[in-house]
Amino acid sequence: MVQIRCKNNGVTKSFPEGISLLEVWQDFADDLHLAFPVVSAKVNNVSQGLKYRVFNNRDVEFIDARDGSGRRVYARSLCFVLYKAVSDEFPGSKLFVEHPLSRGYYCNFKKKDGAPLTDADVERICRRMQEIVDADMLFRRTEATLEEAVRVFTERGFTDKVKLLETSGQVYTYYYTLGDTVDYYYGPLVPSAGYLKVWGLERYHDGLLLRMPDKHNPLVLAEKVDQPRTFEVFAEKVRWDVIMHLSNVGDVNKAVLKGYASELIQVSEALQEKKIVKIAEEIDRRFHCEKDPIRLVLITGPSSSGKSTFCKRLSVQLLACGLRPLSFSTDDYFVNRVDTPKLPNGQYDFDNVETVDYRLLSDHLARLMKGEEVEVPEYNFVTGKREYNGKRLRLTDDRVLIIEGIHALNPLLTKDVPDALKYKIYISALTSISLDDHNWIPTQDNRLLRRIIRDYNKGAYTARETISQWKSVCEAEDQWIFPFQETADVMFNSALNIEFAVLRTHAEVILASVPKNCPEYAEAHRLLKFIHYFIPISDKEIPPTSIMREFVGGSSFKY
16 A cells, blocks of 8 residues: 555545556545646656556645646647647648747648648537547557657657657657557646647637637636737747758757757857847837937846847947947836835735836936936845935937836836837747647746756755746736737847757756755756757857856856
């Protein structure tokens, strides 16, 4: 017998060795009365599917689709149902699950005959998906040697999965089957398709939008948010992936093994610099317009998107255009710490827009636009007070003002400045590589790894502390940053194709320091498992002006 402690209620019970988590859940279910359906579990703080079998004493926490781990399990499983439906209805077609979008996942669908996707096609796929769900078709997991898995996928023409597995360095791996359809997923799935009762599928641009349950209430669909600018940034990324022949991790690993790491770094950095030059030239053009010339550049983005380095690099390119950028941060307009709003738990809510004295900031900006001189404050982070130390600014005819901060696109901060005088930039690490055709990399993972490494190197936080804070960071972004991203004049993708290969060399030791007996270990374990798909690349050839240097160290910019 084994002892299993259910962390949901703290009760320990005895079970036969080899019992599945699904059977354990059925024993505990009547006592827990959970509001939402369970989709997976964490066993000793490691995410597992409900078919996982227990042979030793364990702590088990059952989770639903509100938990990040549960949402990933649900999304992976639903993607497999979509892929099977597409394969059944359109043999020989290709499905690419490309990126998260509009609170769902955008999928590129190519029919064998090259014909465009129609509403009737989507209806056929939806019907087949519903049939699979109604039949409660089982997901089966098969463990195999690497050679056997490669053979299985080679026979089916899955070159993306073959390249991923061949470069993974594994001895054993696994694959999944749903009926007679085979696929590979790098994390657990739900036991059967009947668990996937909430979903939607519709045409979106020239592809499909697979819609997911709401992350706060998994019993209903998440409300769709149209994101045309975000879609175009992702589409641009896909076009460059095709040009560079780097559609997935296997492609990157193969190129590294062939000795092309330096070239990949150089081309990736050149593409970013090209985009920054284009933005600077557009600002310069509009700065010199006779009617309503741009005088204010606003830069925002979520945590660890690279705002600071982007601001520095843009300033350099504006100087090259003949403009003199003048910049300051919204941080200097923080209210005194005693006036900072608080979260329900009593901690300061530093992400709240009320943390910024936006009334004063808006007034100062309006006066600067009129050519007046303004004494701007400087925030003392030691004392938690705003100070006036004689710092005065005036916007002369050859200057453009740059403001960077998480609330920079919030109209409250610039309400007294005419919109025609503003140029708004949104920056984020919109991950530019996929594991394979059906396994995307969450954009948040890119930023979380950056933040873990930077916090650790600065001695600010341990990996455990950064992971612990990450949920609150993301919730604040949902409230204060993402609602304004589509108002930007331009979006900049700060992610690099080779980024995870470089981050691996920094993140492994840091993530390994997270204790196994804490809740944060689940995320550390998942990130470690995920980055091991990448062949590591040294950062020695990353330029000192690279956005990556903001996180791994060695930047030539002063922050």
